[in-house]
Amino acid sequence: LAEACFRGGYIDSWGSGIMKIMDSCKAAGLPTPEMNEKEGGFIVTLFKDRFSEEELQKHGLNARQINAVQFVKEKGKITNSEYKEMNGVTDRTALRDLEELTEIGIIKRMGDKKGAYYEFVTK
Known part of the structure; x- marks a missing residue:
């Protein structure tokens, strides 16, 4: 059949x-x-959008981090330079914010040094 x-x-x-x-x-x-x-x-x-603004706020993320997650959702990845440019922050702030997203398990760092970027953690 x-x-x-x-x-x-x-x-x-x-x-x-x-x-x-x-x-x-x-x-x-x-x-x-x-x-x-x-x-x-x-x-x-099927799971709901775990990256909606409401879900991200439950993790205590700041507005910059939420913007970055939305950026990754659209583009698939984000670099430190892109994060700094879109949020108008220093390198240190960008690294701290991205590291917090990594510790929570939302994104993971890929590559090394200058070629590094961040993408979503997949199960």
Whole structure:
């Protein structure tokens, strides 16, 4: 039956829907969905936007940090220079703010020294 539906154009190939869901969540800055098999069924759990302004305020983030998270949500990453420029802060303040976001587990540092940037932590 599935083969007939596939050939008729009613469904995509097996497994492609899961990848579309994961890609869509990543593109929207949402957490990776959890996928579990239970009692012969398959459960996909989608999570709300953990990077909404309301959720970020619960972590006690300042306005600069919230702006940075929204920037990463749009662009996929942020550098120290971008953080300093968008917030008008010193290198020391940028490093401190970004380190706090790292300690909370929202972002992680990638690369080294001049090539370093920050991106979301994925599960």
